[in-house]
Amino acid sequence: MSQLSPVDDTFRARLRALLPEKALREDMDPYVQELRGAYRGRAGMVVAPGSTEEVSSVLAxxxxxxxxxxxxGGGTGLVAGQVMPEGPAxxxxxxxxxxxxxxxxxxxxxxxxDAGVVVxxxxxxxxxxxxxxxxxxxxxxxxxxxxALASNAGGLNVLRYGNTRELCLGIEAVLADGRVMHTLTRLRKDNTGYDLRNLMVGSEGTLGVITGAALKLFSRPTRRATAMLVVPSPAAALKLLALARDHAGEQISGFELISGESFRFLEATLPDIRRPFHPAPDWMVLTEVGLSGTGDAEGMMAGILEAAFEAELVTDGVIAQSEAQADELWHLREAIPEANRAIGAISSHDIALPLSALPEFIEEGTAKLADLGPYRLNCFGHLGDGNLHYNVFPPAGEAKADHMxxxxxxxDLVHDLVAGYDGSFSAEHGVGRLKVEDLERYGDPVKLEMMRGIKRLFDPNGILNPGAVLRAED
Amino acid sequence: MSQLSPVDDTFRARLRALLPEKALREDMDPYVQELRGAYRGRAGMVVAPGSTEEVSSVLAxxxxxxxxxxxxGGGTGLVAGQVMPEGPAxxxxxxxxxxxxxxxxxxxxxxxxDAGVVVxxxxxxxxxxxxxxxxxxxxxxxxxxxxALASNAGGLNVLRYGNTRELCLGIEAVLADGRVMHTLTRLRKDNTGYDLRNLMVGSEGTLGVITGAALKLFSRPTRRATAMLVVPSPAAALKLLALARDHAGEQISGFELISGESFRFLEATLPDIRRPFHPAPDWMVLTEVGLSGTGDAEGMMAGILEAAFEAELVTDGVIAQSEAQADELWHLREAIPEANRAIGAISSHDIALPLSALPEFIEEGTAKLADLGPYRLNCFGHLGDGNLHYNVFPPAGEAKADHMxxxxxxxDLVHDLVAGYDGSFSAEHGVGRLKVEDLERYGDPVKLEMMRGIKRLFDPNGILNPGAVLRAED
Incomplete structure (x- = not known):
């Protein structure tokens, strides 16, 4: 691979000649910042092309x-895939x-x-x-x-509708040398050769630049029922999920685990957010069914609850009595990351586990962390997908800085444990620059070798997002 | 790429030393045949390894x-991906x-x-x-x-549950040189590097040999309602699908288009299969809703029908009154390919179109075919996926042989027309050897170049299924 060069005056002049005035960005500062403030990127120039053709000439x-x-994209990535702190500008x-x-x-x-449309x-x-x-x-x-496509974003609706990958039918992408891959089909079925769409999706800008996509839409569920339920344990929560599916099939739109610590953090940092259940139970589940047409969502949820109480999978619960109450319960769930940021985690983990391994993992993880020190753990997230946000905080009253x-x-403790259960150290955030070492440590070595080969094939000069996903080669 | 060698005595001896007796197959004949009889493969030796390790040593x-x-696999592919008629044995x-x-x-x-488990x-x-x-x-x-994974098989349940690709969570595959890619995870979310699973899925044995997979299961829909409905046109059928989804969301398990010609072919070749509606209407839809728990499937289907009659999207119909009647309707649908084989198609096409282009495509295709000659057309299939089986037969009473x-x-007429509507010349059967030229003609040239690069990367000596998907390189 050839050596990379910094953006210099010659290159700037070249791009100014290629692009209209409105494609040039003078203020580079917003583009080198990162949400969590852990990285600061470098920048020699910022351009915002207005078309696939312009992206193509810029890359060439x-x-x-x-x-x-x-x-x-929107700069909201959580693993520093969008900021390059090292190397030539x-x-x-x-x-x-x-x-x-x-x-x-x-x-x-x-x-x-277009790829720049806000979600x-x-x-x-x-x-x-x-x-x-x-x-x-x-x-x-x-x-x-x-x-979202480049990082295969997840979120709250994956259980029912899949990750961004599953929502994508076709893609238009510009390769490193400026060639455009015109594979923007709207087809549900197309078995004509290797799946390069899914290779681009989740490649975090290292194999090409996605410029357009065809995405799936769905019927709107018109009736929903939302409930927050107290469960005796994560194992009970998983049995509750299976039970709910027996009643509602694929119509479960969400199944989120919420911990007692989440509630305590909300109380401490966002006290205006109303919380049911006092004192905070150890484990809760926020779930929703969404039905089409004239389906009876409330009746379905009531049936699930009745069976769940009967089976002792649920000990207490609230069902939203209005759209406003349902929104309020979801708002509570969505505020947890903000509360976490206010408390300040020493280390945050976006992990996935095989569903059946989850309860044992949570138990073992809690015990091992306690051996390490009196840390607080907030373990919550997309239980139905096996995806936990497993964040570790300093002991109450102590400063984060003293524990970094x-x-x-x-x-290492968390990721080693995850690996032992055949889980993933990055469920939905990607690898970016933050987890390159984890990928080297936990990834299948044959897969890694083939990934490096694919990187060289698509980007022989290594210009695309160097240092993200894979260590930049010399 | 180096020249390939035929299986010779030295190689046979080598494999005999590597494998147990029970892995050797003396009768090679069943493996070189192909369902439609259009190809006859060559074979120098047939082996059936019993483990991933044995597959690995054979490939090395x-x-x-x-x-x-x-x-x-099962030898049921329809595009000759499993038979190699040319080249060294x-x-x-x-x-x-x-x-x-x-x-x-x-x-x-x-x-x-394991990969050898029958579906x-x-x-x-x-x-x-x-x-x-x-x-x-x-x-x-x-x-x-x-x-099924290697060819990303489709079928009758794609509308609701996706292709084989969407059913696969993790994969274990052996590469051309014998290295094993251990990526058999059971995770719903795993954003740790490039998506090599989907690269293997649908690569038709040209990039590696799949030896194991983790696959999704679902709640069983416990209540179903099945109906065969007469629709005035394919356009009405599509509007009916949208209407049905407004009522039932993702619970529509099937939505198949059936033509009047399908009925006439069944009458001529499989008269014992009971058909509703006499004389055969031009267009029919076979649809099913499947609900979990105590859902009222019949009530839902009745609601769909009422609204559909109201909107003049349906003119006649039967709803199955028992499981046996439902099975009978599906049996009719599944017998159509057999009737087609008995009649004998000049040319069969497994095409996909953007849903909204389907009605116009059918109209234009019918007109253009009529210009070419008095052929009979049987156009049927997975309408909900935009996937038609579009098969052309000799005029009634004339021999297929006279029209080949x-x-x-x-x-060319069909595939050119499909390409004009941004459709696919292979929706679910793959490329195999039958459609290599079509891929060269209709595929995106940049995608094709990258596919060739990926083939060289994964299989530098070109030993894996040469001539399938991509023309074998010299």
Whole structure:
């Protein structure tokens, strides 16, 4: 691989000649910051092309000049995939001007959009034709669909509708040398060769720049019933999920685990958010069924609850009596990350486990952490997907700064344990730059070798998001 | 790429030393035949390893000796991916002895199996724990799951549950040089690097040999309602689908288009199969809703029908009054391919179209075919997926043999038209050897270049299923 060069005046002049004035961004500061403040990126220039053709010429120029390119969506990634703190000053390629919804096919349940469309805009466009675009996560008001695809974002609706990957039918992407892969089909079935769409999805900007996508829409569930339930243990929560599925099949829209610690953190940092159950129970589940047509969602939820009480899987619970109450329960769930940030975690983990291993993992993890020190643990998240946010905090009353020395030990403890249960050290956030070492440590070595080969094939000069996912090669 | 060598005595001796006696197959004849009889494969040796380790040593030996390897599942593929008619006599690697179901995790809805397990065995294992494994197609009694994954098989349940690709959580695969990729996770979420699972799925044995997989299970819909409905046109059928979804959401398990010609072919060749509606209407839809728990499937279907009659989307219909009647309607649908084979198609096409383009495509296709000659057309299939089986037959009373000269013209007409509507020339059967030229003609050229690069990366000596998907390189 050839050496990368920093953006220099010659390169800047080259891009200024290629792009219209409005594609140039003078203020580079917003693009080098990162939500959690753990990284600060470098930048030699920021451009925001307005079309696939412009993205293509920018990449061709960067590839020729061996200038690193950091593709940039909404900047909401949590693993530093969008900031490059080391190496020769890169070009930041923002998709913020590619915000056209290309077409909405309501009858066929497809929306086709530029990569720069904000996720929430897709929600609105779908709503406009009485459809649902289900991708839903905290940052949906600023995250762009190209970034969500590049990182295969998850969120609150994965249980029912899948990750971003499963929502994508076709993709248009520009390769490192500027060639455009025109595979933006709206087809539900297409067995014509290797699946390069899914190779691009989740590649975190290291194999190409996604410029457009065709995405699935769904019928809007018109009746929903939402409940927050107290469960005796995570094992009971899993049995409750199986029971709920026997009643409702795929119509369970959400199944979130909430810990007592979540409630205590909310009480301490966001006391205005109303919480049911006092004192806070150890474990709760927030669940929702969503039905189409004239289905009786409340009756279904009542049936689930009755059976669950009978089976002693639930000991207490509230069912939302109005849309406002349902929204309030979801708001509580969505506020947990904010409470966590206010408390300040020593180490946060976005892990996945085989569902049946979850209860044992939680038990063993809690015991092993206690051996390490009197840390507080907030373990919550997308239980139905086997995806926990497993965050470790300093003891009550102590400062985070005094415990950062334990971060690596905590992280290794958690990730080693996860690996022992055949789990994943990154369920939905990706690898980015934060977890490159974890991938090297826990990834299958043959898969890693083939990944490196694919990186060299798609990006022989290594210009695309160097250092993300895979260590930059010399 | 180096030249391939035929299986010779030295190589045979090598494999005999590597494998136990029971892994050797003396009768090679069944492995070189093909269902439709259009191809006859070559074979220098047939082996059936009993474990992933044995598959690994066989591939390492073949790679070293530059012997071509044709991976073999149930032999039911329809595009000659499993038979190699040209080139030096290959080794056929059958998965027929790897038939172990490794584990069934009912609570987490996962089944993990060797690649040689027959699809119907997976159905039975799932039923045994009150779960559904939804992959369902005509050849399910002999097709093996490894082949279904390698070809990303579709079938009757794709509308609700997705293709084989969407049913797969993790994969174990042996690469051309014998290295094993251990990525057999049971996780619902795992964003740790490039998606090599989906690269293997649908690669038709040209990038590696799948030896095991973890697959999704589902709650069994306990209540179903099945109906065959007469619709005025394909456009009305699509509106009916949207209407049905407004009522039933994702609980529509099937939505199949059936043509009047299908009925006439059944009458001529399988008269014992009972058909509703006399004379045969031009267009019908077979649909089913499947509900969990105590849901009222019949009431839901009745609601759909009432609204559909009201909207003039349906003019006549029968709702099955018993499980036996429902089975009978599905049996009718599943017998259509057999009737087609008895009549004898000049050219069969497994095409996909964007749903909204379907009605216009059918109209234009019918007109253009009529210009070409007085052919009969049987257009039927998985309408909900946009996937039509679009088969062209000789005029009534005339012999197929007298019209085979028109095959290429018919195929080009159909595939050109499909391409014009941004459709696919292979929706669910794959490319195999039958459609290599079509892929070269209609595939995106950049995608094709990258596919060739990936092939060279995974299989530098070109031993894996040469000539399938991509033309063998010299």
């Amino acid at each position: 120029a960067a590839n020729e000049a061996r200038v690193a390119v950091v593709p940039y 890169p070009l930041i390629l923002s998709l913020e001007r590619m915000t056209r919804i290309r077409r909405v096919d309501a009858e066929e349940n497809v929306i086709t959009a 929430e805009e897709l929600h609105r466009a779908a709503e406009g034709v009485n459809r649902l675009f289900p991708l839903s996560f905290g940052a949906q008001g600023s995250a762009r669909i190209g970034g 020395g334990a971060k690596r030990a905590i992280m | 030996a073949a790679n070293e000796a530059r012997v071509a390897v044709v991976p073999y 290959p080794l056929i690697l059958s998965l027929e002895r790897m038939t172990r179901i490794r584990r069934v995790d009912a609570e987490e809805n996962v089944i993990t199996a 119907e065995e997976l159905h039975r294992a799932a039923e045994g724990v009150n779960r559904l494994f939804p992959l369902s197609f005509g050849a399910q009694g002999s097709a093996r799951i490894g082949g 000269g028109a095959k290429r013209a018919i195929m």
